[in-house]
Amino acid sequence: MRTSLFRRHRGRGPGRLTGILMALAVMVGLAGGTASAAPDDKAAPTRSTVRVPARAMDAVAAMQPSWNLGNTLDAIPDETNWGNPKVTKDLFTTIRAEGFRSVRIPVTWTDHQSATAPYTVDAAFMSRVKEVVDWALDEGLYVVLNVHHDSWQWIKKMPADHDGVLARFNSTWTQISQTFRDEPRTLIFESVNEPQFENATAEQKAKLLHELNTSFHKIVRSSGGGNTDRLLMLPTDGCTPGQKFMDDLYTTIKSLNDPHLIATVHYYSWYPFSINIAGGTHYDDVAQNDLNDAFARMRDTFIARGIPVYLGEYGLLGWPDHNHPSRVERGEALKYYEHFGHAARLVGVTTALWDPGTWAYLNRETLKWTDPALIAWIKSSWTTRSGTASFDKVFVPKSEPITAKGLTLNLNGTKFRGLWHGNTKLVEGRDYTLFDKTRLVLTAGALTRLTGDREYGVNATLEARFSRGLPWRIEVVTHDAPVLSDATGKTDAFTIPTQYRGDVLATMEARYGDGSNAGQTDWTPYQEFNKSFKPDYPNDTIILTTEFLDALRDGELVTLTFHFYSGEKLMHHVKKSGDSVTGTRVTPTS
Incomplete structure (x- = not known):
């Protein structure tokens, strides 16, 4: 990743995979989402039983789906420094049982390697890396x-220290190649993660990356053993799926004339949506088109020309992170993951979920999913589409008479099968009406029954069910x-007392009196969720961060506009004088 979730910066579908194992793995996730035994332990593959297809395209297809052992051997300076426990063999048993067919094991060598020639890697660390790799290989992954x-620690300095960086890079791969030369062909080498070069032009960056990739290729191939035909993975600049970057990588791959090469890129969605900035509060047409365009470029630049693509990291940069308020609304995030899996299958890209550890996807201590429902959506996307809707909440004002409320269904090629509240199927015509197959309107009578005593918050949860895939959950929320x-x-330390009254904060605008943008993000008035502001629902406040307040001009009035997912908008004035801050409520006008 551009940095880990801990430090924050920023497939091919199952196809030829064994259909029964994949289906059972998905069913396990849907039934509870916790790590569990393989569907058939006796049939589980091992390193000795996996037969790697001769064609690179087929081999990469067999790697779908994939998972990242993030923030572990790549943590700085040591394996446990970024909050994860030491890796055990049981972790890979779990990953295999959960339906994954490959793992990416990121490794940061810097702190375990001499900084001067001959750049020797510490023997104990190399041994530990090999131990972890062997555990995964032994599981048939x-x-x-x-x-x-x-x-970004030393390779980026190549423009200023070309010979020194190249020598260290070559030495690193010479040692890795020698250590792993006799491993089976199920081990793949990736030259460098998200390469970057400081103080260089685009043309210079392309030339330097070409030099690193070709040097990596030469070193591995000349080391003999299993490395003579091992699959090798080459990245674009920054692992970015931009057209120019992929064109440059295609030129490099074509020049090497080697049928065992793989292109790799990463994808974390449209940036404003991925971190909730610049008004990116919904997985809207802009975000969807960004994803569609990225996969179309992968298809046209590589796959259509016979070069497989391994999408080495995907997810959202700001979600999930269970240590902080959720910056991306849950239903909107699920729509992204559903769409992502479909798009990858459509063009034949193998995808690797970036998992930074316990606070995100797989709890490395318990070996259970932190959010079983989330992983169920990801697993379902490996094989099919699911229906969704324009939102996952229906807001019913408490201070007004209850009226009918509607949502738009996104069928995604499915058929709507009905609406359920628990085990009770709602009655069309009485409880809801469906217009033009996609406009779902809940009647006032149904909402009156579902909201009950009308306490603020979620009063009921419905399920819209479709002909295939997962049901879409709709929360009925009483709010004011x-x-x-x-x-x-x-x-x-500055907080704004806030009575949420069932609502959920979406974003915050910040502007000076002259209309210019206020805050540390000056290119948009919509500031970054959790970086400039964050809700504290248990304590009934909105927190304005020190970073945001320090960026304000002293003595100038700033108008904040808070947007909520119900559609409500509230204004507040703040002014900083030295290290003191005052906030004044702006009374809403009708």
């Missing part, structure tokens, strides 16, 4: 091994417009 955060109060504080 394909393994991708790479040079990871070294990309939130209420903000005046506040005083310091730049290192």
